[in-house]
Amino acid sequence: MRHLLRRAAFYVVALWAAVTLNFLVPRLSPGNPAQAMLSRLHGKASPQAIHALEILFGVNTHDSLWTQYLQYLNNLLHGDLGVSITYLPAPVTQVIMRDLLWTLILVGVTLIISFVIGTLLGAVVAWRHGSMLDSILPPVFTFLSAIPYFWLALIFLYIFGFTLGWFPIYGGYDADSTTPGMNIDFLVSALQHAILPAITIVIGSIAGWILGMRNTMISTLSEDYVLMAEAKGLSERRIMLTYAARNAILPNITSFALSLGFVVSGALLTEIVFSYPGIGYALLQAVENHDYSLIEGIFLLIVIAVLAANFLADIAYVVLDPRVRHERGRA
Amino acid sequence: MNQPLTLFTDKLSAAWRFTAQNRKVSVGIAVVAFFVLMAIFGPVLVHQDPTAFTEDLLLPPSAAHWLGTTQNGQDVFAQVVYGSRVSLALGFIVGILTTAVSVVVGVVSGYFGGVIDELFSLVTNVFLVLPTLPLAILLAAFLPYKGPLTLGIVIGVTGWSWGARVMRSQTLSMRGRDFVEAAQARGESPFRIIFFEILPNETGLVAAELLGTVIYCILAQAGLEFIGLGNPSSVSWGTMFFFAQNSDALLLGAWWWFLPPGICIAVLGAALALVNFGIDEIANPRLRTERARKPSLLNRALGTSQTSAQLQEDLA
Numbered sequence: 061m062r063h064l065l066r067r068a069a070f071y072v073v074a075l076w077a078a079v080t081l082n083f084l085v086p087r088l089s090p091g092n093p094a095q096a097m098l099s100r101l102h103g104k105a106s107p108q109a110i111h112a113l114e115i116l117f118g119v120n121t122h123d124s125l126w127t128q129y130l131q132y133l134n135n136l137l138h139g140d141l142g143v144s145i146t147y148l149p150a151p152v153t154q155v156i157m158r159d160l161l162w163t164l165i166l167v168g169v170t171l172i173i174s175f176v177i178g179t180l181l182g183a184v185v186a187w188r189h190g191s192m193l194d195s196i197l198p199p200v201f202t203f204l205s206a207i208p209y210f211w212l213a214l215i216f217l218y219i220f221g222f223t224l225g226w227f228p229i230y231g232g233y234d235a236d237s238t239t240p241g242m243n244i245d246f247l248v249s250a251l252q253h254a255i256l257p258a259i260t261i262v263i264g265s266i267a268g269w270i271l272g273m274r275n276t277m278i279s280t281l282s283e284d285y286v287l288m289a290e291a292k293g294l295s296e297r298r299i300m301l302t303y304a305a306r307n308a309i310l311p312n313i314t315s316f317a318l319s320l321g322f323v324v325s326g327a328l329l330t331e332i333v334f335s336y337p338g339i340g341y342a343l344l345q346a347v348e349n350h351d352y353s354l355i356e357g358i359f360l361l362i363v364i365a366v367l368a369a370n371f372l373a374d375i376a377y378v379v380l381d382p383r384v385r386h387e388r389g390r391a
Numbered sequence: 392m393n394q395p396l397t398l399f400t401d402k403l404s405a406a407w408r409f410t411a412q413n414r415k416v417s418v419g420i421a422v423v424a425f426f427v428l429m430a431i432f433g434p435v436l437v438h439q440d441p442t443a444f445t446e447d448l449l450l451p452p453s454a455a456h457w458l459g460t461t462q463n464g465q466d467v468f469a470q471v472v473y474g475s476r477v478s479l480a481l482g483f484i485v486g487i488l489t490t491a492v493s494v495v496v497g498v499v500s501g502y503f504g505g506v507i508d509e510l511f512s513l514v515t516n517v518f519l520v521l522p523t524l525p526l527a528i529l530l531a532a533f534l535p536y537k538g539p540l541t542l543g544i545v546i547g548v549t550g551w552s553w554g555a556r557v558m559r560s561q562t563l564s565m566r567g568r569d570f571v572e573a574a575q576a577r578g579e580s581p582f583r584i585i586f587f588e589i590l591p592n593e594t595g596l597v598a599a600e601l602l603g604t605v606i607y608c609i610l611a612q613a614g615l616e617f618i619g620l621g622n623p624s625s626v627s628w629g630t631m632f633f634f635a636q637n638s639d640a641l642l643l644g645a646w647w648w649f650l651p652p653g654i655c656i657a658v659l660g661a662a663l664a665l666v667n668f669g670i671d672e673i674a675n676p677r678l679r680t681e682r683a684r685k686p687s688l689l690n691r692a693l694g695t696s697q698t699s700a701q702l703q704e705d706l707a
Contacts, residue, residue: 074517081529089533199661202668206606206660208613211632211653218641218649229642275671318519318553325524329614333636343525344618347532355532359525366522 067374071367078363082356083132087118087125094352095119097145109143116142116353141360142353146345152357155342160361162232163338166254167327170261175316178266182273182312183305187296189278198271205267209326213260213333220256227256232337257334264330265323272315277308310381317373321366328362399591416669422662426655430479433472441469441626452647459647462638470626471651477539477627478656481612485543485550486605493551493604494590494597497558502566502585512559518552524614531620538622546611554600561596565589595670602667606660613656628652 086094094117101110114120115131123131135141141152185194221229228234232253238246280286281304289299331340339358346354445464452459458467500511527545534541565571566589574584590597615621616629619637623630635641635649 070513070516071520073513074520077517078521081526085529085533090535093533093535198668199665202664203657203661206610206664207657208610208617208653210614210617211649211656214632214636214641214649214653218646222641222644321520321522324522325614328524329617332618343528347528347618347620350532352532355529359529362522362525367520370520 064374064378067371071371074367075363078360079133079136082360083129086116086352086356087128092117092119093350097350097352101145105143105149109149112140113142113353116356141357144346144354144357145351146349146354152353155354156339156357156361159337159339159342162336163327163331163340164365166257166331166336166338167261167324170258170327171265171320171323173258174262174266175269177262178269179273179305179309179312181266182270183277183300183308185270186274186277186281186308187300187304189281194274198274201267201270204263205271207264208329209260209264210329210333212264213257213330216256216260217333228253230335253334253336257330257336260330261323261327264326265319268315268319269312273305273308273312276311277304280304280308283307310377313373313377313380317370320369320373324362324366402594413669413672415665415672419662419665419667419669422658423666426475426479426659426662429472430475434476437469437472439466439469441465441473442624449643449645451645458651459645461634461648462640462643462645467631467647467651470631471628471655474627474631474652475655477625478609478612478629479659481539481543481546481627482605482609485546485612486601486608488543489547489551489608490554490597490601490604492547493554493600494558496551497555498562498585498590498593500555501559501562502581502589504563504566508559511555515552515555515559518549519556521549523549523611527611527615528618528620531615537620538625542612542615542621545615546608550604550607550611554604557596557600558593561593562589565592599667599670602663602670606663609656609660613652628656 086092094113098110098113098117098119101113105113112135115128115135118125118128121128139153141156143149144152144155147155181197185197188194217229220226232250233240233246234249234253238249240246283304286299286304289303294303328338328340328343330336331338332344335341339362342354343358345351346358442465445460445466447456447460447464449462449464450456450460456466456468458471460466461470496511496515500508500515527549530545530548531537531541534544571584571588574588579588612621612627613629613632616627617632617636619633621627621630621633623633629652631652632649635645640646640648
């Protein structure tokens with residue numbers, strides 16, 4: 061428990077750091093670019109909305125930095141992230157909520173698929189250490205891991221979407237013939253649109269899990285208890301999965317949590333290539349339209365999602381590793 | 392005083408022998424060298440202006456244009472060659488600076504411990520957990536000047552934390568070793584102990600960090616330029632993607648436009664990663680394929696140095 065509390069406290073600090081970065085970056089950047097954006101906004105948005113944005117970016121104010129900070133935090137606690145310039149007059153929270161589900165499902169599902177397959181493959185490759193499989197797979201996946209996600213996405217889109225026509229090349233569902241909701245047509249269409257981006261993210265991220273698992277597994281295989289299990293004459297599969305892999309997976313869970321931010325970043329770029337209606341695509345539009353409030357809102361949201369996922373990984377770790385449960389709070 | 396020097400040259404020649412013997416390292420270094428030579432001398436040999444508009448719009452690869460042309464008639468081959476300069480220069484310079492920061496933070500934090508360590512570790516862990524691309528976009532969007540400096544700052548800020556974390560845990564395990572305690576007993580200054588006693592023993596790890604960071608820098612740069620946060624008037628692999636995407640190269644079937652820069656990045660990245668694996672094999676003999684799966688008892692009794700796997704465990 062104490063371990064988890066420490067972790068939770070750390071995530072609160074990390075969240076605070078993200079919020080404070082959001083507050084400071086526009087104020088510290090030379091010639092605050094948000095000012096130009098706000099001046100274009102007069103007459104288009106309501107005075108309240110403009111005032112909220114002024115608080116967000118520190119424009120047209122004579123308050124001290126500290127007062128601004130308190131005002132900013134107050135707005136944030138009330139869930140006010142300002143209005144989005146791109147989708148005027150929709151508030152940023154509304155834009156984000158609209159796109160969040162797409163990203164959450166796409167990235168969540170693909171992450172789990174790639175982690176499970178990658179970890180299993182890594183265990184098998186390590187078990188066959190020195191075999192053909194082991195000499196072929198790691199270099200192949202090394203090459204894959206060095207490929208930029210968005211480029212892989214472009215290639216897939218070109219081959220399977222554009223040239224072969226197997227998959228749709230644009231969007232998250234067929235907007236002409238289906239309406240979003242719980243109906244078969246829409247779900248089938250959404251699935252069709254999701255396959256190619258999902259494959260891209262899996263291939264782009266799987267190498268890390270395979271190589272990480274392989275390396276820890278090789279170390280685990282030389283432990284005495286594995287030798288003991290072999291001496292007892294247990295089946296290969298049992299030794300591999302319940303003796304070696306079970307222990308080797310622990311560090312991999314840690315790196316799962318740590319590389320989450322990286323994978324999410326790659327997934328965002330993949331969404332952009334596929335014009336997938338998630339957070340990544342919204343982020344691109346925000347960048348193109350200098351929609352600073354949307355950029356800040358998306359940053360904050362992704363931070364919260366990643367921190368939450370990290371905390372889940374922490375809980376999983378505690379459940380899987382009794383040492384952490386009994387040892388007193390190791391951060 | 393000469394002893395450390397001969398030790399160093401001994402190590403260097405040992406490293407050279409290993410480079411020549413380890414196929415991963417030699418292949419990786421050869422490929423990296425090819426790209427470095429292309430970045431330095433390529434533009435001298437290619438007599439085509441990569442930005443010049445011509446009449447040859449969107450042509451597939453031919454004898455006149457080896458990799459075809461863009462929608463504005465620019466030569467893709469010339470762009471790839473010129474682009475390697477910007478991409479590699481930024482990747483390596485930012486990679487080296489970022490690694491330097493992470494090494495200093497990690498080693499100082501691990502050596503001193505106490506309040507310094509708590510503080511440094513907290514900052515490191517916060518940056519580790521914040522997602523890189525959204526943070527990079529946030530920073531890049533607000534910096535008024537688009538170009539290598541902005542990209543460098545952004546990539547550096549988002550890229551140093553992993554290395555610092557790894558260096559810290561390695562230093563932590565070094566701190567209690569005999570040679571460090573001996574140096575402390577001799578009354579050496581902390582500065583000397585850190586940079587002349589501990590750091591030379593972490594050379595392999597620093598090299599691995601450097602390579603990993605350079606890969607990160609090249610990938611992050613390409614990603615940021617792809618979404619339009621780079622300097623669009625300079626030619627680099629990332630801006631090539633940006634223009635290809637914005638001109639719908641894909642829907643025009645112009646594969647020759649976006650394929651080459653991606654292959655360059657992937658091959659260069661894989662080569663760097665290969666060198667990295669080779670170094671990992673030096674540091675962690677268990678990973679060497681020529682060995683049996685289980686090291687002999689003798690081998691284990693001798694004790695291998697801290698492995699990357701153990702390091703990962705420490706990170707838990």
